[in-house]
Amino acid sequence: MLPKIANPIDPVRSATMRAVKSKDTGPEMTVRRLLHSLGYRYRLHRKDLPGNPDLVFPSRRKIIFVHGCFWHGHHCARGRRKPKTNADYWLPKIARNRERHAVAVKKLKALHWDVLTLWECKLKNVDFLRQHLDRFLQRDGDHYFGRTAS
Numbered sequence: 635m636l637p638k639i640a641n642p643i644d645p646v647r648s649a650t651m652r653a654v655k656s657k658d659t660g661p662e663m664t665v666r667r668l669l670h671s672l673g674y675r676y677r678l679h680r681k682d683l684p685g686n687p688d689l690v691f692p693s694r695r696k697i698i699f700v701h702g703c704f705w706h707g708h709h710c711a712r713g714r715r716k717p718k719t720n721a722d723y724w725l726p727k728i729a730r731n732r733e734r735h736a737v738a739v740k741k742l743k744a745l746h747w748d749v750l751t752l753w754e755c756k757l758k759n760v761d762f763l764r765q766h767l768d769r770f771l772q773r774d775g776d777h778y779f780g781r782t783a784s
């Protein structure tokens with residue numbers, strides 16, 4: 635019996651989709667490895683939180699998203715690059731991603747989560763990234779809780 639052959643799919647598009655939709659993308663793994671080496675513990679892809687955040691630090695009440703520049707439409711050279719093919723497919727999708735993320739961040743902040751969004755293009759300088767992560771994870775989130783406001 636011959637295996638069923640799926641509908642033909644544009645191989646370039648499906649490869650790109652796999653690359654950008656993967657949960658364990660290169661940029662995210664870079665951040666995870668660094669966090670791990672710094673001794674931070676986190677949970678991954680909490681589905682019960684708005685936006686299904688990439689990295690969640692429950693005891694610190696912090697959340698980190700790691701965004702691919704193309705997939706999330708970053709204002710950088712890579713993010714502004716127009717897709718060569720299937721632009722009518724990608725552009726609305728990217729616009730929706732941006733919108734969805736903005737809504738998720740708003741909801742998370744309303745739930746008193748402190749949110750950091752890291753962009754793929756900013757991950758190359760490891761020293762900078764390390765300082766950035768430390769600053770974010772150790773900063774006092776009390777401005778959301780209003781501890782000083784009584």
Ligand SMILES: [Zn+2]
Pocket residue numbers: 703708709710711712713753754755756
């Ligand atoms: Zn970028």
